[in-house]
Each structure stands twice: as structure tokens, then as C-alpha cells.
Amino acid sequence: MDDIAGKVVLVTGAARGIGLGLAQAFAAAGAHLALTDIDGVALEEAARSLPLGTLTFGLDVRSPADWSRVVAGIEEVHGGIDILCNNAGVGMGRSAASGPTGFADIPLEHWQLLLDVNLTGVFLGVRSVVPGMIARGRGGHVVNTASMAGFLAPAGLAGYSASKFGVVALSESLAAELLPVGIGVSILCPGGVRSDFVERSAERSALAAGRPFTPPVQPMKMQARNVGERVVQAVRANELHVFTHPEYEPLVRERVDAVMAAFGPSAEPGYSDTPAMLAGSGNAAYRR
Numbered sequence: 001m002d003d004i005a006g007k008v009v010l011v012t013g014a015a016r017g018i019g020l021g022l023a024q025a026f027a028a029a030g031a032h033l034a035l036t037d038i039d040g041v042a043l044e045e046a047a048r049s050l051p052l053g054t055l056t057f058g059l060d061v062r063s064p065a066d067w068s069r070v071v072a073g074i075e076e077v078h079g080g081i082d083i084l085c086n087n088a089g090v091g092m093g094r095s096a097a098s099g100p101t102g103f104a105d106i107p108l109e110h111w112q113l114l115l116d117v118n119l120t121g122v123f124l125g126v127r128s129v130v131p132g133m134i135a136r137g138r139g140g141h142v143v144n145t146a147s148m149a150g151f152l153a154p155a156g157l158a159g160y161s162a163s164k165f166g167v168v169a170l171s172e173s174l175a176a177e178l179l180p181v182g183i184g185v186s187i188l189c190p191g192g193v194r195s196d197f198v199e200r201s202a203e204r205s206a207l208a209a210g211r212p213f214t215p216p217v218q219p220m221k222m223q224a225r226n227v228g229e230r231v232v233q234a235v236r237a238n239e240l241h242v243f244t245h246p247e248y249e250p251l252v253r254e255r256v257d258a259v260m261a262a263f264g265p266s267a268e269p270g271y272s273d274t275p276a277m278l279a280g281s282g283n284a285a286y287r288r
């Protein structure tokens with residue numbers, strides 16, 4: 001998408017953190033903003049520092065009814081949505097025991113919340129907005145916020161990583177599906193970004209476990225506005241994977257190398273899946 005000026009951008013989880021950084025960067029590029037968050041009060045506060053005409057909507061990404069209402073509201077004002085940023089997400093902090101029982105000890109409500117917000121929220125966003133983009137025939141772009149945890153699964157982060165690997169997978173598949181209709185997909189994979197995320201995740205975990213909550217000491221982290229600027233660049237260039245923290249490259253390489261090294265001889269020598277099955281497993285978005 002060469003020109004962002006005048007385009008309509010919907011951002012979820014826009015009241016703070018990365019979502020607000022995305023909003024600021026898209027506003028600077030001349031886009032019309034439609035900002036949403038489950039926290040309507042914080043969203044109104046955030047919108048005060050953004051251009052006049054910024055639309056705001058309370059939206060829980062888990063609610064199909066909320067999505068219908070918000071998309072209709074934006075269509076009424078602007079006719080449609082050109083760029084969808086599925087950004088809202090939650091964490092749970094590292095499992096208290098990032099040892100042998102970390103994953104097995106995740107409370108069911110935590111697991112469900114992670115998947116509902118981080119994964120189903122993205123599904124509902126795509127389902128609510130992309131058909132309209134296709135119908136208008138003017139192209140468009142989808143930005144899904146995953147994480148480095150969409151490529152790395154360290155001990156203690158199983159639930160969060162499972163949700164973010166899911167975001168990466170559905171986004172790559174979606175990118176291949178939307179190639180022929182001129183709609184791009186970008187997967188934002190940040191490392192540490194300055195926001196309330198870690199604190200809110202740790203608090204959620206502590207409350208659920210009945211432990212007292214002490215805010216963790218936060219190291220310096222990347223500013224959300226810079227992440228937003230990088231995303232605007234990626235939308236312009238139609239980049240699939242958007243890595244903001246190159247210091248994680250050796251860790252991803254270690255994982256990919258381990259996967260590649262695990263390929264060996266067939267379990268049934270002489271047998272091979274058909275060329276059609278293999279072709280159907282490839283993804284044109286990787287080769288673009």
C-alpha cells in the first residue's frame with residue numbers, strides 16, 4: 001500500500017502501549033483513525049492527544065456483537081476500513097514454576113483468556129472486516145500483533161506462546177489467501193516494548209493465584225511509537241514478518257536449525273506424499 005494518507009485504520013487495544021503507538025504513527029502518516037479498546041475510559045483519554053476526527057469505540061475483541069456494531073459505525077462515517085490492526089492482547093506473566101510443571105499448572109481460566117483474546121480476537125477481527133475490504137475491491141492491509149513468542153517457546157510461557165504461534169500461523173495462511181485480491185498481511189513480532197503489558201500480566205497471575213501483587217521492576221524497553229513507525233513502513237512495503245528486535249535472530253535461528261536437523265529418512269522408505277499434496281502445503285506468501 002503506497003499511500004497511507006486518507007486511509008481508514010482500525011486499531012484494537014489502542015488505549016495504551018503498542019496500540020497507541022500504532023495510532024500515533026498512522027495519524028502522522030495521514031490516516032483516519034478508528035480506535036477501539038475494552039477500556040473505554042483510557043481510550044477516550046488517549047484519543048485526546050490524537051487528531052480531531054479520531055473515532056473511538058468500546059470493543060471487546062472476543063465479542064462478535066461488538067465487532068458488528070463497531071464495523072457498522074466506521075462504515076457509516078468513512079464507508080469502510082482499509083487497514084485492520086488486530087493488536088489487543090493479554091499475557092499471564094511467566095508461570096510461577098517455569099520448571100517441570102509450569103504448563104501443567106496453568107489455570108483453565110488463564111488458558112481460555114489467552115486463547116480467547118489473543119487468538120479468537122484476531123479471528124473475529126478478520127472475519128468482521130476482511131469480507132468488506134474484498135467487496136470494495138480497493139485492496140487493504142491486515143496487521144496482526146504476535147510477538148517474538150510467536151517464534152520462540154521458552155519455559156514458563158507455554159500458554160502465551162501457543163496463542164502467539166497461532167497468530168503467526170493464521171496470518172501466514174491468510175496472507176496466501178489474500179494475495180490474489182491485493183490485500184496484504186503483516187505479522188508484528190516485537191520483543192520488549194514499553195507498556196503496561198508485563199505489569200498487567202503479572203498482576204493477573206498473582207490475583208488468580210491469590211498471591212500479593214508486587215509490580216515487577218521494568219527494564220528499559222523499546223518505545224511503542226517506534227514500533228508503530230516500523231509497522232507503517234511494513235504496510236507500505238507489504239512485509240509479511242515484521243521484526244523490531246534483531247537481537248532475537250540467533251534464538252530463532254537456533255530453533256529453525258533444530259527443526260531442520262530433525263529431518264531424516266522416511267518412516268516408510270520408498271513412500272512419498274504426492275506432488276499435489278506437497279504443492280498444497282506450500283505458501284506463495286513466503287516467495288513473494
Ligand SMILES: NC(=O)c1ccc[n+]([C@@H]2O[C@H](COP(=O)([O-])OP(=O)(O)OC[C@H]3O[C@@H](n4cnc5c(N)ncnc54)[C@H](O)[C@@H]3O)[C@@H](O)[C@H]2O)c1
Binds near residue numbers: 036190196
Ligand atoms: N509490550 C511488550 O513487550 C509486547 C511484546 C510482544 C508482543 N506484545 C503484544 O502487543 C500487543 C499489545 O500489547 P501492549 O504491550 O501494548 O499491552 P498493554 O497491556 O499496554 O495494552 C493492551 C491493550 O489491549 C486492551 N485489551 C485487553 N483485552 C482486551 C479485549 N478483550 N478486547 C479489547 N481490548 C483489550 C487493554 O485494555 C490495553 O489497552 C499484545 O497483543 C501483546 O501480546 C507486547
